[in-house]
Amino acid sequence: MNLREKAINSVMWSATQTWGVRVISFLVMIALARLVAPEAFGLVAYATVFISFAQIFVDQGFSDAIVQFPQLGREHLDTAFWVSVLTGGILTLVSLLVSDAVAGLFREPQLAPLIRWLSPIFILSALSSVQQAVLRRKLAFKVLTIRSLVANLVSGVIAVIMAFSGYGVWSLVAKILVTAIVNAVMLWQVSDWHPSFRLSVKRFRELFAFGINIVGGNFVDFLSVHSDDFLIGYFLGPLALGYYTLAYNLLIVMTDLLVSVPNAVAFPVFSSVQTDAAGIKRAFSQVILLQSVVAFPVFLGVASLSSEVVLQLYGSQWLASIPVLQLLMLIGIVRSATYIYSSVFRAAGKPSWRFGIYLLTAIANVIGFALVVRLGIVAVAASYVIVSYLLMPLYFLMIRNLIGVSIHSHLSQYGPAIVSSLAMLAILYLFRLIVGEQMMLLIRLSIFALAGAATYLLTLRLTHPPVYKQMVGVAQSALAGLLSHPI
Numbered sequence: 001m002n003l004r005e006k007a008i009n010s011v012m013w014s015a016t017q018t019w020g021v022r023v024i025s026f027l028v029m030i031a032l033a034r035l036v037a038p039e040a041f042g043l044v045a046y047a048t049v050f051i052s053f054a055q056i057f058v059d060q061g062f063s064d065a066i067v068q069f070p071q072l073g074r075e076h077l078d079t080a081f082w083v084s085v086l087t088g089g090i091l092t093l094v095s096l097l098v099s100d101a102v103a104g105l106f107r108e109p110q111l112a113p114l115i116r117w118l119s120p121i122f123i124l125s126a127l128s129s130v131q132q133a134v135l136r137r138k139l140a141f142k143v144l145t146i147r148s149l150v151a152n153l154v155s156g157v158i159a160v161i162m163a164f165s166g167y168g169v170w171s172l173v174a175k176i177l178v179t180a181i182v183n184a185v186m187l188w189q190v191s192d193w194h195p196s197f198r199l200s201v202k203r204f205r206e207l208f209a210f211g212i213n214i215v216g217g218n219f220v221d222f223l224s225v226h227s228d229d230f231l232i233g234y235f236l237g238p239l240a241l242g243y244y245t246l247a248y249n250l251l252i253v254m255t256d257l258l259v260s261v262p263n264a265v266a267f268p269v270f271s272s273v274q275t276d277a278a279g280i281k282r283a284f285s286q287v288i289l290l291q292s293v294v295a296f297p298v299f300l301g302v303a304s305l306s307s308e309v310v311l312q313l314y315g316s317q318w319l320a321s322i323p324v325l326q327l328l329m330l331i332g333i334v335r336s337a338t339y340i341y342s343s344v345f346r347a348a349g350k351p352s353w354r355f356g357i358y359l360l361t362a363i364a365n366v367i368g369f370a371l372v373v374r375l376g377i378v379a380v381a382a383s384y385v386i387v388s389y390l391l392m393p394l395y396f397l398m399i400r401n402l403i404g405v406s407i408h409s410h411l412s413q414y415g416p417a418i419v420s421s422l423a424m425l426a427i428l429y430l431f432r433l434i435v436g437e438q439m440m441l442l443i444r445l446s447i448f449a450l451a452g453a454a455t456y457l458l459t460l461r462l463t464h465p466p467v468y469k470q471m472v473g474v475a476q477s478a479l480a481g482l483l484s485h486p487i
Contacts, residue, residue: 020149022253028156029249032163032171033314038246040169042238045245047114048176049229050102051121054095056218058088058125061211063133064346069210072137075200080207081130082199088126095119106233110169117173124180131191143190151182213351217342220355223362228380231373244377246314247324251332254302258295259336280348281403285413287340292417293471295336297456300421301449303329304428308445320377327381334388337414341395348402357398361391416464423459424452 033041062080066072096119103111135143159175167174188194229248233241302309306326310318345354368383396407431451435444461468 019257020145021152022256024149024152024156026253028152028159028175029253030313031160032175033246033318035160035163036168036171038242038317039238040172040242041245042233042240042242043108043110043114043169044172044176045229045241046106046108046111046233046238047118047173049226049233050095050115051118052226053222054091055122055125056215056222058091058122059084059129059211060087060208061214061218061351062207063129063136064214064351065207065210066130066133067137069206073203074196075198075203076207077130077134077193078195078198079200079203080133081195082197083204083207084126084129085123088122088124091122092119095122108238114169114173118176120177121180124184128184128187130195131187131193134193135191147183147186147190150186151179154182155179210351213355214346217351217355217358220358220362224358224365227362227366228369228373228384231369232377232380235373236377240320240377243318243320244324244380246318247310247321247328247381250302250309250325251328254299254329254332255335255339258298258332259291259339280344281405284340284344284399284403284405285409288337288410289413289416289467290471291336291340292414293420293460293467296333296414296417296421297424297452299329299332299336300425301428301452303327304425304452305445305448308441308448312441312445323378324381327378327385330385331388334392337392338395341399344399344403350402353398353402357391357394360394361387364391416460416467419463420456420459424456427455428452 060083062084066076066080069076096116099112099115099119102115103109132144155175155178158178159171162171162174229241229245232244303326306329307322310322310325314321342354345351364387365384368387369380372379372383396410399405399410400407428448428451431448435447437444439447457468460471
């Protein structure tokens with residue numbers, strides 16, 4: 001297959017993986033939210049703050065280096081694998097030793113055993129990171145799809161059974177741990193690469209020189225993404241963190257469905273044309289255009305219908321999550337763009353640019369969160385939105401300087417999505433005035449969703465026919481690929 005066919009096929013399988021995983025996780029989350037108390041979600045969020053922080057250093061950016069390096073040898077892979085395994089083993093031991101100290105920091109004694117049980121995550125991640133990177137480099141997303149679907153299905157079933165049996169917070173821990181175990185086992189079974197002992201100091205230096213910027217970017221991105229969890233948990237307690245976590249988890253689900261799928265394929269595709277300035281410029285413009293026309297209406301639609309979504313899916317015990325969700329959906333629009341920008345920086349051999357913008361974002365977010373956290377979780381979400389939009393012009397300048405896309409030309413790519421989304425929001429507002437709250441919640445939500453989707457597609461077709469045809473063409477190609485390459 002040529003690059004375009006490989007990209008479409010990879011997007012299809014990446015979408016199948018991400019959407020399948022997220023549908024499973026979403027259904028499991030709905031069940032768990034009705035069986036497990038909000039405080040339990042807050043306790044697991046405490047643990048995942050620590051686990052996510054330490055996990056940054058397991059891979060050390062080697063996976064991205066494996067995908068990006070034009071010339072890749074066996075020594076690169078072996079060196080990356082054994083260094084990652086050593087690091088993962090050390091982090092597993094460290095997490096066991098510091099679990100009590102972390103629990104003391106949050107003043108939550110129940111947190112220590114959760115961290116101890118989750119500590120094997122590091123070694124499990126290390127055992128599969130290189131195999132996964134090799135498959136990504138080959139655009140072999142079908143294999144990754146099957147593995148992820150099975151792992152999440154198994155862990156989801158176990159978590160729901162445990163929650164129904166009264167295990168509470170441990171059902172959430174089991175879901176995380178079982179997912180990692182099944183992922184690692186299946187990846188070793190399907191991977192055609194297995195490690196030997198061809199370690200090389202020279203290859204390590206090459207990997208490290210690229211990966212250190214990825215690690216740095218991931219570190220500051222962690223501060224940007226998880227500092228709100230830390231501050232909310234520290235100052236407001238597990239209940240407030242549980243409410244915030246539910247809303248944020250829905251943002252993650254939607255980001256994975258609408259943003260991470262094309263972004264997962266965009267990086268290897270951009271990397272494959274990294275020496276072709278015109279090629280990467282064309283690919284970037286196409287990805288941004290199609291990304292925005294898909295992501296914008298969904299994020300804005302959920303923001304408009306947040307109360308109906310939360311009440312229908314999770315129940316009235318999660319009412320405090322509604323205003324947080326409304327604000328966080330606005331972050332999704334920004335992520336639909338910045339994730340693609342990040343892929344361009346890495347593919348063009350500029351991971352330091354990614355690190356720099358992530359560092360600035362982290363600093364701004366931490367300062368903003370610290371200033372408003374005592375005002376409550378809604379204020380934290382608002383700070384997140386404000387910082388994200390204030391930094392967007394800097395991304396535009398960086399893209400212009402890197403690949404030569406003018407800011408005006410770049411912004412015009414968002415025009416179709418913005419115009420059609422505004423029309424959709426206007427219709428939703430009118431329908432809300434007409435329908436009110438007299439109708440059954442599920443029926444009302446269904447009517448709003450159908451009316452919004454129909455309005456968006458009709459507006460896009462009338463105002464930007466070429467974009468509409470292009471979107472339909474990509475959807476048809478992806479569907480044809482799915483039908484011709486069944487799992």
